[in-house]
Amino acid sequence: MVREFANSIRAAGVEADYREMVSDHGHDAFLAEQAALVRLLQ
Amino acid sequence: MAVHWTVPRCITAVYGRLNAARDNAVLVCHALSGSALVGSWWPEIFAPGAVLSLEHDFVICINLIGSCYGSTGPQSVDPKTGKAYGPDFPLVSIRDNVRAQSLLLDSLGIRKLRLVLGGSIGGMQALDWTILNPDRVERALIIGVAPLSAMGLALNHLQRQAILHDPDWARGRYLPQCPPRRGLALARQIGMLSYKSAPLFEERFGRNPNLREIEDPWCLNDHGGGLTGGRFDIAGYLDYQGERFIERFDANAYLAILRAMDTWDPMRGCGSPKEAFAASVPA
Helix, strand or coil: CHHHHHHHHHCCCCCCCCCCCCCCCCCHHHHHCHHHHHHHCC | CCCCCCCCCCCEEEEEECCCCCEEEEECCCCCCCCCHHHHHHHHCCCCCCCCCCCEEEEECCCCCCCCCCCCCCCEEEECCCCCCCHHHHCCCHHHHHHHHHHHHHHCCCEEEEEEEEEHHHHHHHHHHHHHHHHHHHEEEEEECCCCCCHHHHHHHHHHHHHHHHCCCCCHHHCCCCCHHHHHHHHHHHHHHHHHCCHHHHHHCCCECCCCCCCCCCCCHHCCCCCCCCEEEHHHHHHHHHHHHHHHHHHHHHHHHHHHHHCCCCCCCCCCHHHHHHHHCCC
16 A cells, blocks of 8 residues: 555656565554664665 | 634644754654654654754654644633533644644744654655645655555544444543543554554464463353453453553544544545645656
């Protein structure tokens, strides 16, 4: 869902970069695995 | 025609210092059960070399309207009636929140954000910022966001139903000392199913019995088994999460934000994604 949504935004011409992290924490990973999130965002 | 103006209160936390050029502002948007205190729920984005720097950035986080952490919400007094809004609190969409946030930044003299970021509902706000105010955002970090899927809407429906079926619900006019605790706790537990993942549950809990309170899922009737037996570990964990949550959240506020989440869809009413995001496309 999230990937498709990001692709549709990019296809619309928005300057956007899509990155993905793999985590067993699922949706909560942005709070539960903050160190991994920070690495992804750098 | 009588027009009632009610100015919402938006509780705001700030970290760092706004520079003279006023061009170092960062807006962090919080998720469903978060508060303006981003330093307490997202500390690692402030780590040295991470995403934000207290030395260089002026970090702002604004509590969602509808929340129970200080901004105007269902627990606030409706000036028209002199009583709490309760279930009469209106739908305040993600977009409405972004409009309120941009007015608040106006009042601080901040024209442009160096960065706007958030995860989940926070990411919905961040994305709406780029659509509504593309000229006021240099960069956005939007984490874990898409309009809710049918499954997401289904789980939110069940959460809502759990609250509405609590015997203490009182159509949302419950007394502060008698809130629909069981319904809100159950709603939180249903929510946990979508926040976490099946592999995580498997790894952490598997088919273990609940050892927090020494329960036996296999116990027989004459040993207190009854129709349900003792809980498995995952059940004990979910119950515990529900119990913790009701200590810190209000049921009407939960419903208000669930609705903002359900209804968020930047593509709604647009013929195509191109139309929806036209404002964000560089000229």
